[in-house]
Amino acid sequence: MAMALRPIDNALPTTPERPKKQTKVPVSIQKQPEFGVNDENQAPLPAATIDATIDYISSENLKPISDPDFKILSLNEGLDSKDWVKVCESLNNVRRFALYHSALLFPTLEKVMVVMVKAMKNPRSALCKTSIMASFDIFKAFGDSLFDSATSAAFDQLLLQLLLKASQDKRFVCEEADRTLNTMVQSLTPLPLLQKLRAYASHANPRVRAKAAVSVSACVSKMGLEGMKDYGLVSLVKMAADLLNDRLPEAREAARGIVLSVYNAYTENEEEKQEIWLNFCQSNLTPIHAQSMVKITSSQ
Known part of the structure; x- marks a missing residue:
């Protein structure tokens, strides 16, 4: 007859298993890019339908600004906007100031050129092209003043962006950049401009090198x-x-x-x-x- 096994009192107690922790999976929250941010590792967002409503106004059709002394005070606010459409509008105002009220624009020209460089880096073609058109008018309006120490560094960055945009595949951006570079050469004294262009004539990017x-x-x-x-x-x-x-x-x-x-x-x-x-x-x-x-x- 089989005997029932008795529990051994001095046996080691069995350690109960601890509940396993659940692995936390981080959830990435995709942020909408702000104006001026161009993440090269991501495909650009599709252009909003409002892109089609941006007017590319030729220099000949730009009108003087009414009450320019007052409007110049709010220009930087518009350029700093997170709304790219407002930035486009402000860049067109920059063009109007350059053509008709250049003395009012000159004290803030460096700041304006920094924003223009930022706009050219933006993936939105409308913003990029408007900034290139603003460069065209600034070259004609200010000429050799762009070589001044106050604006020289910003001009260097602007020049590089124009060469890059003239080298890209978007035809309407490329053609506008080519036109602007040609106006730059016609508007500025050749020797100091040549000294700035020299480095880009040996640029690693063959397209930039060719445009330079x-x-x-x-x-x-x-x-x-x-x-x-x-x-x-x-x-x-x-x-x-x-x-x-x-x-x-x-x-x-x-x-x-x-x-x-x-x-x-x-x-x-x-x-x-x-x-x-x-x-x-x-x-x-x-x-x-x-x-x-x-x-x-x-x-x-």
């Missing part, structure tokens, strides 16, 4: 021999020599323009133009680069 080369070529075409000497004739031809081997045809064509401008200025009063030019190139460039320079000028 086009502006450099346009600057050089406006300069006489003395202006070229002030910048450095050798520096100019070395820059052109590097660009002649660029990946993009636009950069190579701009380089040829630089070479021809320097050649025409350097040999203007010389009878033996090709011989003088050959000696200059051979003295300052590698043999292969010198040969390229002479080939360009001998075919014109």
